Amino acid sequence: MGKDILPPSDGDDNIVPVDLKAALEERYLAYALSTIMHRALPDVRDGLKPVHRRIVYAMSEMGLRPNSAFRKCAKIVGEVMGNYHPHGDQAIYDALARLAQDFSLRYPLVNGQGNFGNIDGDSPAAMRYTESKMTAVAELLLEGIDQDAVDFRDTYDESNSEPVVLPGAFPNLLANGASGIAVGMATSIPPHNAHELCDAALHLIKHPDASVEKLVEFIPGPDLPTGGIIIDSHASIVEAYKTGRGGFRVRAKWQTEDLGRGGYQIVVTEIPFQVQKSRLIEKIAELLIARKLPLLEDIRDESAEDIRVVLVPKNRTVDATLLMESLFRLTELESRLPLNMNVLSMGRVPKVMGLGEVLTEWLQHRKEVLVRRSRFRLAAIDRRLEILGGFLIAYLNIDEVIRIIREEDEPKPVMIDRFNLTDNQVEAILNMRLRSLRKLEEFEIRTEFDNLTKEKAEIEALLASDDKQWQTVSWEIGEVKKKYAKATELGRRRTQFADAPDADVEAIQQAMIEKEPVTVVVSEKGWIRALKGHISDTSSLTFKEGDGLKVAFPAQTTDKILLVTTGGKAYTLGADKLPGGRGHGEPLRIMVDMENDQDVLTAFVHDPNRKLILASTSGNGFIVAESEMIANTRKGKQIMNVSMPDEAKLVVTVLGDHVAVVGENRKMLVFPLVQLPEMVRGKGVRLQRYKDGGISDIRCFTIADGLTWEDSAGRTFTKNKDELVEWLAERASAGRTVPKGFPRSGKFLG
Template identity: 70%
Template sequence: MSKNTPPPSDEPGKAIEPVDLKAALEERYLAYALSTIMHRALPDARDGMKPVHRRILYAMHQLKLNPNSAYKKCAKIVGDVMGNFHPHGDQAIYDALVRLSQDFSVRYPLIDGQGNFGNIDGDNAAAYRYTEARMTEVGTLLLEGLNEDAVDFRDNYNEEDKEPVVLPGAFPNLLANGSAGIAVGMATNIPPHNAAELCDAALHLIKFPNAGIEKLVEYVEGPDLPTGGTIVEPRASILEAYKTGRGGFRTRARWHKEETGRGGYVIVVTEIPYQVQKSRLIEKIAELLIAKKIPLLEDIRDESAEDVRIVLEPKSRSVDPEILMESLFKLTELETRISLNMNVLSKGITPKVMNLREILREWLEHRREVLIRRSRNRLGIIERRLEILSGFLIAYLNIDEVIRIVRFEDHPKAELIKAFELTENQADAILNLRLRALNKLEEVEIKKEFDALTEEKNQIEALLASEDKQWDVIAFEIKDVKKKFGKDTEIGKRRTDFAEAKEIDLEAVQEAMIEKEPVTIVVSDKGWMRAMKGHVADFSSFSFKEGDKLKTAFHAQTTDKIIVFTTAGKFYTIGADRLPGGRGHGEPIRLIVDMDNDSDIVTAFVYKAGRKLFLASSVGNGFVVGESDVIANTRKGKQVMNVKLPDEALICYPVPEGADYVASVGENRKMLLFALDQVPEMTRGKGVRIQKYKDGGIKDITLFKLEDGLTWLDSSARAHNRSKEELIEYMGARAGAGRMVPKGFPRSGKFS
């Protein structure tokens, strides 16, 4: 028996059917993915809605919950939506309804809620049995013309009712209110925009169908967020985002400085970035304050009532408010990045990332289709009414004969049609007239209505025949929307403004996030590092592990950067605040940075901007490098001096101010003096030959000003100086062999 043959079964219809697992999984997962994309996560480009939102509004439309009607319980609305159109969880429907009513979540709320609908602190809405709702004017605009055959309808989930495939969408909802969703393999995120600006851009696009994105962005400057704030994204970046349909916008809280008297001040935050929970934001800042991550900040208070008011109290009146805010922007959600991913359903079918022009064009094309369908629907109504009115006119002119036929004929309908050449509709209308309506059948009134409807019919036919007239009507409708939601209205005025991020010294911001305290950095011979509190005067008091000793120690501040140079020619940068405290022996540097196992520390020192360093290797190569060029931004360090074993980096000395000469001593105790300008300044490399050796390598180097002479210390720490004249015999060109050191030079072979 083949392995693909199903086993026999005695029961009919119970045989096992073999299915290819790969094909089955592909088919089922594709069906799930399409369902998620089409019916849950991505909005329709035409009305900007997902199915759940569309069904909520349609159910409210059926309940006649217009802006001027009474509120109804949300439980009733949720029940109708779930029972008739959206057979999913009631909480999911209610959450969607709540969001459509929150003025801090959507720019132009579609639902007017009464009761507790949540707040900007992140508190949830009350249960739907306690809240009530009705539609706003924006919601009714989206439904305008729904009963005039403006859009297609489809069967609901149980085929007992009908629901709209898309809403007429007289309001530019997709961009005005934005949308967010995660589907399968794709996502969408569209921030809210200003409706008046969108209307202006759409009107320009009607007038100039081939308008470029650059021109449209002159109207749509950028997102207009419900919670306000300031966008600090460069204009070029905003333009690129709207061109491609993908990008992002840096958004900051709006703040100002309030004087408190006697030179003191506080910072007051009045608007926070979109979709940031105020309570969580304050909690995060408070945590950073307790952890001493924001040393410039003394306290934070929430004085919000109806409006946002977060008070930030600086440590002292001397604190620069700009630097304080920059440190907060860097660490907290007072600055966020809002992404733009305009991935929507084109024509309600095809997922597609659209640019600004394509989205506006899709909305305009939908509005044109709605206009044509509504016009044809109205035309059909007029033609049916004109047919009836024509019959009434005939009946009026022949009223006695009509009465006779109705009274005496067995089949009055057929006789009326035969006698006056009427249609069935006209005959039915005449027969359905009540006797008391006969006195209203005045020829003048009938003709007046007939002429008016004929004129309207001619206008509609002209409209349907002319694309230009159609766009004129659409432009008129858009202007009407703009008038209702213009920038001069309370709801329409722009809330989010634009600014350039001020140029602030990043180092100053970095320092502002660290509490400035004096420390003593201690480095042991075996590479253990620590930071003792305060400036310790006596370095001999430090203790080390057995077999270890002091390599170097120096005073610093917790805000300083510590530079470490190793025998591999690498520089590492460590924040003084990151070093372990003075209790114990500290930590091995290899736990702090990724230092090679076969490397040792040459030296460590406090970074000083603008200073230059003189580097030399054990075989006698060297060069000068700017201190700012050795800063490493990662744990891996920065390779500056190229050395290859057995050669190692040996010397790293700061170049003293005014120094113009180099003194070099080899292991052979020969000394050479030459001008500093003979050594090149490089950012990375092997360097040039400093001194020539027959055997061994370099022992020590010092940099000095020739006019002041050369000074060294003996083993008793006594200073010895040789004048310029006494040094002439040691002077030469770089890479020379030099002469034996003068009498009195230390046996250690080092200058200090």
């Protein structure tokens, strides 16, 4: 005995060298195929993965029809695991529980009794506590399973057989959707409305080449168990269905409730599909604590059977649409449902299919099921007609038949010879009961014979005609459509369609920032910080050694801060994103991509309605609208074109109708503002001509009010229009020496 099981001892250890790469490829491919075929991807024909198909079939075999009693889920799980699905009981029970959840499946396949989980994400009770049976939808999927409608295969231990696919009289793949992650591919199909699917299928039967655009007239988009509002454009929905890949943006459904005296609250009644309500509320509460939702005061969950989440605005002046738009951006009150119709075509080939292809394959399957059931019925009729024919011969010769049975030792061959009967017919006659010899029985047999003959002719006509087959398939689909029509509670459309309101993006971003006063401080060496509150006295500010104050100004956290560099670039920073006032702040260079040879020229609060004059050292300048200076990236935006040694030197607000320019040579020129061009980017035009040196300062003013400045002692000087005549000239002139009392610094102080 022992010698037989020992390997032959021919000197080596019988080790076979295997190429690791080839072995891994082969085994990983086997694993991948197994996952794709037998776990993760649904079959296009019945829309089920193997585990769901086995659960439904096992329940059918256990007799758990919609009109029967409930059975413990533990019993069903045991049956599925023992006979069909050799995997973990918890995995099977999770799949079973999901089939019973009306918030997960649009048309549940299992009718559950007990705790099967809820939309808050709580788990179902243990399987020993819950009970279930099939729903009418599951019964439709199985219709004809005992009439050779589909192929069967051996189960994992070859002790039983299971269906390869279910007959699928219900358009389950699209009606209930599917999701799964295989190896190297995934599937994600949202649920749809059965009534609409049946309409589209009936149209496809009449017009097999119907376009996706036409089908979308019947199926405008998904119909989710939890309702919600789809805000995608018609064009993007058509494109998604055409290619089988895309997505849908789903928003919560909400309305305002008037509380009287101008107050209101927002009530959310439907949330997006597969979003856990409790997690959603936690997230909103976290954002509220983190002060990311300044328009929202409080959130309450008042849900019972129906969803009711109450959002309390900060005050009665808050715009409800703006508040909801900020929530849609930050939370799962708006979520994206992916569409990836990657399914097993004909149960074998994984491929991404468009809407038309999916429906066409389902219709082909329905036609094949009809043909197979018809052939099965035809074979049954033939067998019955054969036996009825034998009975009729026996009735016509009843006395002779009785004599043969009584007198012959072997009546069977004698009867076969005597009446030219078949083996089956003689067996049926010999097994006939005496009570069947009534006269009435002969009449009933003739009636049954005639009816079956007529039915046989109808089935043969059906099998011979493609048109008749499609007519029958249409009738069957029409019956499903009636049962799940939109007029019924289960069949009504739950998800609506709407265009997203055109909300002001700027306003939404502002709504997501808590408005607080801050003082922005920029140092000479380019460090920036935001101190809380508006600080008028900047003398107490501390800086790193060798550094000092460049500019400080009040702002709100909702403001945008514009920085202009000596290189003529503009950068934009959100005041809420600036480092706090502790310490010395942070270097600007880590926040924006500033060149090393450039410094900050100035910083100020952005005003989109304002215009500025930009001037360079050499005396060139132009007007630019502040709205054109906003840069949305770290790289900033080049506004003034300068090259070393020339640099951007002055940024002045545009006011009035004239411009006064002072050079380092202490010459002043006044010219009309209209002589300056407005540009988005450029070098600008010459403001004042210099032999040597450059520009010192610039000021805009209204000539009727005169030009005002202060000297270093704080005295105010004003030159009126008549007094300014000698300095008034065309732009780019050299100008005249500054008037008496003009500050030595060459700057318009005050």
